[in-house]
Amino acid sequence: MYRYDEFDAAFVRERTAQFSDQVNRRLAGEINEDQFRPLRLMNGLYLQLHAYMLRIAVPYGTLASRQLRMLAHIARKYDRGYGHFTTRQNIQFNWPKLRDIPEILADLASVEMHAIQTSGNCIRNITTDQFAGAAADEIVDPRPVAEILRQWSSLHPEFSYLPRKFKIAMSGGPHDRAAIRFHDIGLQAKVDDRGIVGWEVWVGGGLGRTPMIAKRINEYVPNEHLLAYLESILRVYNRYGRRDNKYKARIKILVHETGIDKIRDEVAEEFRAIANGVLTLPQAEVDRIGAYFAAPEFERVNATVDVAKERIAEPAYGEWLDRNLHPHRQPGYASVTISLKPIGGAPGDATAEQMEAVADLAERYSFDELRVTHEQNLVLPHVRVSDLREVYDALVEARLATGNAGLITDMITCPGMDFCALATARSIPIAQEISRKFSAPERQKEIGDLKIKISGCINACGHHHVGHIGILGLEKKGVENYQITIGGNATEDASVGDTLGHGFAAEEVPDAIERLIDTYIARRETPDEPFIAAFKRLGEAPFKEALYGNG
Template identity: 60%
Template sequence: MYAYDEIDRTLINERVAEFRDQVQRRLAGEITEDEFKMLRLMNGVYLQLHAYMFRVAIPYGTLSADQLRKLAHVARKYDRGYGHFTTRQNIQFNWIALADLPDALADLAEVGIHAMQTSGNCTRNITADQWAGVAPGEIEDPRIWAEIMRQYTTLHPEFSFLPRKFKFAITASDHDRAAIKIHDIGLRLRQNDAGVTGFEVLVGGGLGRTPFIGKVIKPFVPGRDILSYVEAILRVYNQYGRRDNIYKARIKILVHELGLEKFRDEVEEEFLQIGDGPLTLDDAMIEEIRSRFTYPAYAKLSDNPEELTKASADPGFAAWLANSVAPHKQQGYAIVTLSLKPVGAPPGDATAEQMDAIADLADRYSFGEIRVGHEQNLALPHVAKRDLPALWQALDRIGVATPNVNLITDIIACPGLDYCSLANARSIPIAQELTRRFSNETANLIGRLHINISGCINACGHHHVGHIGILGVEKNDEEFYQITIGGRADEGAVVGTLIGPAVPYDDVANVVEDIVEAYLALRQRPDELFIDAVKRLGVEPFKERVYATR
């Protein structure tokens, strides 16, 4: 965990007071909704279909147990008893009254949580691998650098009013769990031949109306220079990014239209002008941030405890162990993913009661720490293997032990037309129906398969990079859905391919079943993953199966 200092606490409290005044002026009619819009957006407040939506930042996906309890408190006191975890490691509350928002922010500030820059044309919440600091094989904890980036970007005077929203993601592992290739800037920690830690820098990724996979703009930037290089990218974007057309305002369009070489030349020129100045990170600065992260006092434990051996005879525990428990860099410990995708429920939602219970379990079994992943699940990152049987029973009692992580029912979905004023179609009911169609037994037979659903072209559900992507569109005031296959968001990120014409709402689940049945019939062996089968076969066999009788 990172220990916030007095500067952080002062900033958060001052922002609460400032926003309280802005809300009071809006409620009194002293400012219009149009005048209020920019103020509320910079504090994470959207105007949705039914109410204001409140989006809270969870920097690099790390929460303490006390912070999770406070989120539960906000859900219970100001909302309708639940929150929705998003693909940006944030949490959203959909029903908070405008008059209550300053009090909710003040309550969150007590534990160091805020909503600054979770919306608006600014640098958004910095995201990272949810297993950061505990994943075997990573170069170092990327949250150290994410925190440096958070401090640098928060209320940056030059980059708080960019042409469009701007998103960072950071990872330090070969396997990318942070989806860095679909971000405006993606950073992958590297070490060069001299042992210097630095970054491979990607630029121009993003989904939405025009999806692009990020491109490597510089293979290696030393850690000491990363803020200078990022500032150079942002300056070029701020200067040349389109402000006259919202659909062409993202950096991905600028990189595409200028070309990577021209964009790189502009960045390099800006980088040289910045030079070896105030943004250069010396070792003392980096170590000061590093020292503010605390890590568990791990015990020396067996990797094969007796408790684990005995419990593995239980088929239910064995299935959960194989699906939801991952290796840890420390002997005798494991990383546990908590599925927020139970059968028939909205993906990514957690009730106040669940959040309180998870916080208690984190205190008991995970040194008081919880992680949020971009797949809309939670994780306990420091669980002793001997405690896994007891933890499983406790998680099962509160409904977050469904053994479907990375399987077909572990669906990523935006709130869609049930909440969002931008959406064209519903996402949640589609996800609910698909979880009912595919039982745990069937899901295990299918193997790893990611479904992503977005209710509109803005792609908050990351449908472009789902193994099966579902996009809601409107035709003559009716809900239709485009289906893509073959996308992925990891280190081999690629945008999926459209299989054919959009299908009506009532037919979506049937189409997914047809695609899955085609895969099971065509895969070369039981362990050939869906994504590999699509790469080998192309789209046509799946298209033929889906549209043969339609």
């Protein structure tokens, strides 16, 4: 994976010194909260319900063992012994003290990490497929280009005060595991007719109050022009994106109100003016960065594992094998998903001890590498099939062996009213209740692939719009009320879920979900037809009836 050179290290060092100075000026009262807010936000520091919250970037979701160990150290020393992995492949600490922030940032810098641009109205951490560089179905590993984009977007002087935040996601293959159609810019790897890899560019997707599926703005941009093309999009957005209303300030609104064709023309005009200039990306640089992401020295082995047999011997292990492995491009290897969704737990949380256990496993079994997924899990990308049993046993020890990847209890959940100052309802307790209700492994297996996503307010950090079943917590006359949406999908078959009727009280939600599940199971054509496919085929009616009766 990428290693800082002297330039990167000095950059982060200077940035840490700069922010330490800003923190001290704030502590001394030399700048007020209004002036401090954008500065701290650009360094990942939020003021939450109870305390400051520090969000640390995990660029394109890739971590080395020593980095995860440092996160564990920070959790233990400066926080309450745990961290929370987010849907942006980042990690958040919910209880740091302002006075400790400079020290935390210095600790992070020592392992080539930072919190730059994890919040604020700037270009945020660039996210990718968690199986990048490992997946069997990938065209190209998107991380070298993601790293180049990280560098290009870091403290970009023109784009540090955009109308609103700006999120870029990349997918290296046709199967979209990075939800690129729900980002401000989505990049999908594509091969042109000469066999050269470039990017299909999508723009104007997003969730939040106004969910929108991105529009395709360019069918193919080769690497050499990618920086100039993205700079053109950003410039058009910076100049013409709305600033009169923060809820209409994302690029999705500009694209929606102006029309994709006009935006495409404006971007093209801007691109004509700057193309072939200093932003032209030489192949040599792509290769140089790419070398950092070269595949590890895989052994030529051809081991396989008989999941059915293992399941008979030990159901929990069999279940884990069945659910938590992803096909690897190298025979004899698999990518292992480590679920941070234990039954009844807070989704995405990991304790310092768990982080250290995972770091040990990555070091020993996965070429020192691990990933954070946008579904708030961790991944060991390159594990020998013959090591799976040992990995599993170690995960059991660390209480991280839940075999539920992609199942009903593997939910995306925002922090909700338990932590977040914006939330209007709780989300973690709802996830916990659903998780308990469907805790039985047989029941989860019977249901199969199902994505539930829960947000505690209309800002939709829990991606409820793209949940096969989405849950949105609102507040009505002082009481929490949960709307249920059905039919959302964050993949290449992107769609936004629909609300079928009135909302439910918190305690009614798990039963309502169960009625939807029962309807699906009763109406599916075969046990292999997933929920989302059955919903597409059947339409809303049976599910509406399940929720509200046929009155």
